[in-house]
Amino acid sequence: MLDYNQITAGKIIIFNGEPWEVISSKVFRKQQRKPVNATKLRNLITGRVTENSFHQSEKVKKAEVENQDIKFIYENKGQYWFHEDNNPSKRFTLTESQIGAGVKFLKKDAVVEAMIFNDKIVGVKIPIKVELKVVEAPPTIKGNTAQGGNKVVKLETGIAVNAPLFINEGDVIRINTETGEYVERV
Numbered sequence: 001m002l003d004y005n006q007i008t009a010g011k012i013i014i015f016n017g018e019p020w021e022v023i024s025s026k027v028f029r030k031q032q033r034k035p036v037n038a039t040k041l042r043n044l045i046t047g048r049v050t051e052n053s054f055h056q057s058e059k060v061k062k063a064e065v066e067n068q069d070i071k072f073i074y075e076n077k078g079q080y081w082f083h084e085d086n087n088p089s090k091r092f093t094l095t096e097s098q099i100g101a102g103v104k105f106l107k108k109d110a111v112v113e114a115m116i117f118n119d120k121i122v123g124v125k126i127p128i129k130v131e132l133k134v135v136e137a138p139p140t141i142k143g144n145t146a147q148g149g150n151k152v153v154k155l156e157t158g159i160a161v162n163a164p165l166f167i168n169e170g171d172v173i174r175i176n177t178e179t180g181e182y183v184e185r186v
Contacts, residue, residue, distance in 0.1 A: 001059045001060070001061055001062075002059060002060050002061070002062055003059055004027075004035075004036075004037045004054040004055060004056055004057075004058050004059070005027050005035070005037055007022055007025055007037055007039055007054055007060060008022060008025050009022050009023060009024050009025055010022065011062065012044070012062070012063040012065050012115075013041075013060045013061065013062060013063055014060065014061040014062070014063050015041060015052070015060060018043055018044070018045055019043075019044040019045065019063040019065065019117045019122055020041040020042065020043055020044065020063075021041065021042045021044055021123070022039055022040075022041055023039075023040040023041065023042050023049070024039065024040045025037055025038070025039040025040075026038050026039075034055065034056045035056055036053050036054070036055055036056075037053065037054040037055075038051070038053050039051065039052055039053070039054060044065075044115065044117065044122035044123045045117075045122055047097050047100070063117060064117070065115050065116065065117050065122070066115075066116040066117075067113045067114070067115060067116070067125070068084070068085075068113070068114050068116055069084075069085040069111050069112075069113060069114075070082045070083065070084060070085060070111070070112060070113075070114045070124075071083055071084075071085050071088075071109060071110070071111050071112075072106045072107070072108065072109065072110045072111075072112065073091070073108070073109075074108065075106070078095065078096060079093045079094075079095070080093060080094045080095070080096070080099060080103065080106070081093055082094060082114075085111055092121075094121060094124065098121065098122070098123065098124065099123075099124045099126075100123065100124065100126075102124065102125075102126030102177050104157055104158070104159045104180075105126055105130050105132070105157060105159070105175065105177045106126070106157065107130075107132065107156060107157055110130070112124050112125060112126055112127070113125040126177045127177065128176065128177055128178060129174050129175065129176055129177065129183060130174070130175055130177055131172050131173070131174050131175075131186050132155040132156050132157060132172070132173060132175055133155065133156045133170070133171070133172050134153045134154070134155060134156075134163070134167060134168070134169055134170065134171045134172070134173060135154055135155065135156050135169065136153065136154035136169060137151065137153040137154075137163075137167055137168050137169045137171075138151055138152075138153075140165045140166070140168075148164065149164070149165040150162045150163065150164060150165070151163060151164075151165055151167070153167055153173075155173075155175070159180070161175060161180060161181065161182050162181070162182060163182045164182070166185075167182075167185060171185055171186075172185070172186040173185050173186060174186055
């Protein structure tokens with residue numbers, strides 16, 4: 001059981017009988033009242049985000065979530081096909097809502113971590129940094145680059161990101177999956 005002040009960002013809790021991930025939390029005190037933990041929660045099954053305040057007397061149960069490595073195979077008509085990392089015969093599909101915002105960073109043979117609750121996959125953790133190949137990059141134009149110039153490049157997964165002017169087609173760059181921003185050239 002977790003006390004109200006132990007409910008912090010990144011933890012997975014049981015709230016109203018379902019697993020919820022804590023997105024953010026802030027413990028504060030209003031005037032002379034007792035402290036409150038204002039949290040923002042995301043339901044791992046439905047993806048719904050809600051805000052809730054936990055008071056000093058409240059306790060919640062920590063969710064028993066298992067993690068298992070799975071490998072992405074391909075995407076077809078909104079169905080994302082995976083298999084267990086060391087067992088290609090056990091294939092299954094996930095939807096975009098189950099994978100979350102990290103779906104745009106998935107490439108063939110990428111290994112990700114599945115979050116399993118009650119023998120059902122409720123979410124997928126994408127690595128914080130991924131390496132993707134640049135497939136389209138406009139040519140570099142000389143000009144005012146005193147403040148550092150940027151251009152929009154297209155990556156192998158189809159997403160477009162801002163990158164420095166020296167990035168060319170064929171380069172492999174590292175992207176932060178939490179912010180969707182360029183980190184470095186590999």
